[in-house]
Amino acid sequence: MSTAAQDHPAAPSPGPRAALAVMAVLAELSFVGASMLAWAPLILLQAIFLGPTVAAVVGVAFVLGTWWVVQPPAPPAPVLLRREQAPALFAALDALRERLDAPPLHGVALVDELNAAARLSGGFLSLVGGRRTLLLGVPLLRLLGPQEALAVIAHELGHFSRHHGRLGHWIYIVRAKWDVYLDSDPAHDSGIDRLRRWIASAFLPRFIRLSMQRSRACEFEADALAARACDATSLVQSLARLELADALMRDGLRTRLHELQAASIRPPAAFWDLVADSLRDEPAARQAATLEAGSRRPARRNDSHPPLADRAGALGEPVAPPSWTDAPCAGESLLGPLWRGTFDGANARWAEQIAPAWRLRHLHLAALRAGPDPADTAIDPLQHTLQRLQADDEIAASEQSLAALRQHAQSQPDDAPAQYALGLALLARERPEGIEQVRVAIRLDRRFAVAGYGAILSQLELHGSEGELSEFTRRRALAAEKLESLDTGxxxxxxxxxxxxxxxxxxxxxxxxxxxxxxxxxxxxxxxxxxxxxxxxxxxxxxxxxxxxxxxxxxxxxxxxxxxxxxxxxxxxxxxxxxxxxxxxxxxxxxxxxxxxxxxxxxxxxxxxxxxxxxxxxxxxxxx
CATH class of the missing domain: 3.30.300 (GMP Synthetase; Chain A, domain 3)
Incomplete structure (x- = not known):
């Protein structure tokens, strides 16, 4: 264990926390106040005709009702594990809670996400009362070893062990209400929405900066607590595995799934085993390059997690490709006999969710490979050729398949679909020139605007600046607005x-x-x-x-x-x-x-x- 990991994390400065709490209270009151403006004439009439006492009672009732209405809906309650179902997991949780001096949990739930989370739900504005639930992703337990999973769990319990988790959850709710007014299109705003947008533009950027700084500081604190309860090496290894898994599912695995899609009408029955095997087989040099690229990813306005390199550096640990072995995974160790059925269920739900789209895409690929039916005069040969080139590139993802798409686009310089297909292929490879290529297609045919700007935003989410994200979000919103009249009648x-x-x-x-x-x-x-x-x-x-x-x-x-x-x-x-x-x-x-x-x-x-x-x-x- 590193020296940095042994040190007790310093308590957050009360000054920034207090300032952030005050700003959150003001933001909440401003939002409710703006929402109440619609009721102001009614309350004024109550005061004129029924007296100030009745108006005050009605006003308080409307304030409380409005405050309740503008709260975001509570997430669905998960199915909780019972202690007797997973005694090893609960024994490990008890030991970690004791080391961390964390409060008792109200429940532990298994979810189908490649993630773990500490959820605080219920209570008054998430500040008083509430239920503490630990969410553990079944895919996460498949990809991590036992010690790595315990380090991740300790990190999540660390959020519960300090007051920052409760304050952070409330601040997230307040920020989510206001954040929509920073990027959305103001063309059809009501008077209240225009007021909210003005407040957001004048106030919210500073609130977001402070809250993001606070959220990232909380992540460092939870990391230090987890390293102290377990060990820093296991925590950094788990974070590296998650970084690699995210990159694989975003890029490398896509090609493999296209290959399987072309070969079978059924999706793979063991998807998360496929993910684990693909990670294990990836060359160490490529894993190192992926981890290095992740450390250079720009920070996002709503991303509360610092880059992996910064988190590892704070713990005094290097970032290196993890070792992938056939040793029992965390799920087998922590869930025991419950694991196999739980893991099979997660795989089955993934396959069930994706099966309809998978089936159609398989049939479409088979039809493209078989070639057009000469008797079907409705088939456009140029469109069929382009779709075939796109399918070949999805499956092969090679320089040769990209060159074929590029050659087709160059031979049809005024054909917007050809330019658009080339742009999508470049964006799939995370190449920045894909953005301009898609914009070429949009200039040729404005009907590509909504889909095209959406594809560009997917690229910018990874590599773009906040200004670029804001600009193309606005462009997409304006393009989508022009389509609204098509749905009328x-x-x-x-x-x-x-x-x-x-x-x-x-x-x-x-x-x-x-x-x-x-x-x-x-x-x-x-x-x-x-x-x-x-x-x-x-x-x-x-x-x-x-x-x-x-x-x-x-x-x-x-x-x-x-x-x-x-x-x-x-x-x-x-x-x-x-x-x-x-x-x-x-x-x-x-x-x-x-x-x-x-x-x-x-x-x-x-x-x-x-x-x-x-x-x-x-x-x-x-x-x-």
Whole structure:
């Protein structure tokens, strides 16, 4: 253990903590006060007609009600482990708590994330009362050794052992309410929102700077406590493993998954074993380069964790590639007999979540490799060639596949999809020239703006400055705003305007993709043209679905998940300068008969025929 790790961490200076708490109180009161302005005329009328006493009572009631409404919703309560299920884990927690002088936990929960967290929930503004829950990611327990996992757990308990965890949680809630007003588009702000934006621009940057400094200081303090309770080497090794795993899932593993996607219609059944094996097989030189690149990553406005190099340096430890062995992982050691079923469940949930999109992408890759059907006149040869080149690059991720995309783009300098595909390939390799390449495509075709700026932001999240992030967030918001009018009256548009069925190749792929979707009773896919308020003409691909409410509940899927799934189908099959829209109807709702008649008169738009009676025994009537 290093000397630095043996020293007791210095208590945070009370001055900055007090200043930050005061600023947080002012921020909270300002937010509630701005929200209360809408009620001011009503309270004033109460004072005029019913007297000041009644107005004061009403005012207090509105303040308390408004304060309650503007609080963020509580996260879902996790399923907690019982002590008898994992005695080794709870024994280790008891020993760590004693060493750290940490307060008792209210619960320990296993989650499917590659992470661990100390969650404080409930209580009055998270300052009084509340429940302390330790969240342990099952993937984390697979990738770490026992000592490394205990060091991470000690770090999380360290947040509970000092007051900084409670203050930090409350400050995070306050900051989250205000942060949206720094980057969002002000075009349609109400008067209250304009006031909030003015307050945010004048006050919030300093509050964020102070709170981020405070949050990072808390991380250093929790690190020192963990090193004191366990050892600094294990903690730094665990952080290095997480840095490498994050980089692998962002880059290297993507190519491997594309290879598997091309080979099998089913996603891998043991995904987190695949991650562990890929990390173990990665050359040490590449791991060292990844760790070095991570130390140069710019700090983000809302990133409370210091870079790995700074955290290791504070503990007096070097950052080096960890050793990967076949020794029992932390999950086996800490959870015992419970581990195998828990780990298999995490893998199964990952596969279940990704299976629908995986299935369609596999079918699409197979169709691209087979080549276009000469009898299908709806296939655009140029588009098919471009999609084939993109698929080859996703799977190979080589300089040769990139060169083929570049050559195609150079041969079609005015073709926005070709320029866009090259830009995406460059961004996937985290090359900065990809940003300008995507912008070339956007200048050629403004319909790429929303998707293109989103792809650029993904790159800037890793390598861009705060100014660049803010600029492209604003650009994306403005581009998205121009699409809002396309959704107004869309059901009526389907009744009156010209519609087309999807091309036969797309219909065939969708039919196979939804084969195992139990909750989907019927669906239709339509293509139509529509202009926004700025006069831009867009192609809309619309997935109209009728879903079974009871089967959704049985499969534990909700409306948002299905909408995201069906939208991803359309974005997989059609170019990014076309728009995807999903329109859902439950089988307990009325389906507009004239719309069904219109669908019946359009051959090829019906992907799945209804199996349940329509407009029979409905419990609610919705109009268009």
């Amino acid at each position: 869309l059901w009526q548009h389907l009744l009156k305007e010209e519609l087309a069925a999807p091309p036969p190749w797309a219909r065939a792929l969708l039919l196979e993709a939804i084969a195992e979707d139990r909750a989907l009773d019927a669906c239709w896919v339509l293509r139509t043209e529509r202009s926004n308020d700025a006069g831009q003409r867009f192609t809309l691909n619309i997935f109209v679905a009728r879903v079974c409410h009871d089967l959704m509940a049985a499969d534990e899927v909700d409306e948002d998940l299905l909408a995201a799934r069906y939208g991803s189908y359309l974005r997989t099959l059609f170019p990014h300068n076309e728009l995807a829209r999903v329109m859902l109807r439950f089988d307990t709702e009325v389906f507009h008969p004239p719309l069904l008649e219109r669908f019946a008169r359009l051959p090829g738009c019906e992907i799945r025929r209804p199996t349940r009676p329509i407009n029979v025994d409905v419990v609610r009537i919705d109009s268009l």
